[in-house]
Amino acid sequence: MATFEPRVFSGIQPSGNLHLGNYLGAITKFVDLQSSYNCVFCVVDQHAITVWQDPEGLVRRTREVTAGFLASGIDPEKHIVFNQSQVAAHAQLAWVFNCVARMGWLNRMTQFKDKAGKNRENVSTGLFVYPNLMSADILIYKATHVPVGEDQKQHLELARDTAQKFNIDYAERIAALGYGVENIGRDVTTDPEQIFFPQPEPLIGGPAPRVMSLRDGSKKMSSSDASDKARINMTDDEDTIALKIRKAKTDPQALPSEVDGLEGRAEASNLVGIYAALSGASKEDVLGEYGGLEFSKFKPALIELSVSKLSPITGEMRRLMDDASYIDGVLAKGAERAEAIANPILDQVKDIVGFIRRK
Structure with missing residues (x-):
């Protein structure tokens, strides 16, 4: 019996500086998944250009994200x-999905509404349909699992739909061509007996699925934030990390002893x-150790920990980024292996769908 x-x-996306939110919210999860799955990790540069990117900057950031992975x-x-x-x-399947997905589905995408804001009529069409490209990214490999943050769950639901x-x-x-896989546990009133694409499952989590801005705890840490002090970049040196944490916004109260005390x-x-x-x-463990202390006592400990964990990664990223030919070689070899699955x-x-193709 065939299975996926x-x-x-x-x-x-290489649309900005790789930062601590990317690392804790995604990359550490990627590293852990390597022991349990065959993994395809992509620097999604086509998604990046849904908004204007300086071409030279896009090249640099694509290599930076790759260096961060490695x-x-x-x-x-x-x-x-x-x-x-x-x-x-990716792009070819995305066009097929542009013709499968419904306008109503895309109109419900909250990220488009957030990014377009009041400028809806002036944003690129790519920004509107990019969830279909995201669906293609996943399904061109018949991926069964996708690590996602809370803000991407809606896009994964679109891929499933x-x-x-x-x-x-x-x-x-699908059945006539013999391309299907038996649909175990199907709803026979709506689902075919055989299916071509799986419905990928979300893998939610990571040590910190949602890292917030150092300047405003209500906003997600982002490379698009106007203030560089709002994030810790993965290329920041030790002194810069220390300065940003010292300047991070806090409140006048001491740390609570229980997690409930962090509410609000x-x-x-x-x-x-x-x-x-x-x-x-x-x-709970952190508050068990530092509960009752002022931030003036806690921040030095956070600085020491951050520097010890991030500095080796930063150093290796810089070494790798000094060897662009090596990074480009990794990407080229990876693309060949990806094509062997995708094509x-x-x-x-x-x-x-009925296209005549070269054979």
Whole structure:
């Protein structure tokens, strides 16, 4: 009985500086997943250009994200690391999905509403349809699992809906060509007996799924924040890390002894969460050690921990980024391996929808 091979797909946009939120919210999770899954890790540079990017900056940031992957412990020999634009199958499947997904689905995407704001009529069409490209990123590898943050769950739901609609729309063709996998546990009133695309499952988590700004605990840490002091960049040196943590916004109260005491104290909760994530402890453990202390006592401990954990990664990133040819070689080799998976799947999609292809 045929089944889908367990496979993880995930990616990071090179649209800004790689920062602590990327590391704790995503990359550490990627590193852990290597022991349990075959993994495909992508620098999603095509997603990045949904808003204007300086071309030279995009090249640099694509290499920086790749260096961050490698320096953090992702193995490009055992798993696949590449940049999205080198594998044309992503964009080709995205066009098919543009014709499968419904406008109503995209209109409900809250991230588009947030990013477009009042400028909805002036943003790129790519920003509107990029969730379909995200669906293609995942499904061109028939990925079964996707590590996502809370703000990406809606896009994964779209990928699942798109996979299901494709499977239903082309059910007879999938079966006739022998491209399907038996749909175990299907709803026989709506689902075909055989399916082509799996419905990928979310892997929620990471040591700190949502790292917040050092200047405003109500906002997610972001490379687009106007203030560089709002984030710790993965390329920051020890002195810069220390300065940013010392200047991080807090409140006048001492740290509580219980997690419940962090309620309504966004900045305090964020710093405790960062310490917990970097140390591998729980917030309860951190407050058990530092509860009752002022931030003037806690911040030096957080600085020491942050520097000890991040400095080796920063040093390795800088070493790697000084060797652009090596990084480009990793990406090129990864793209070849990605194509070996993606291109046969795309060929089958073309057969299913009725495209004549070269053979």
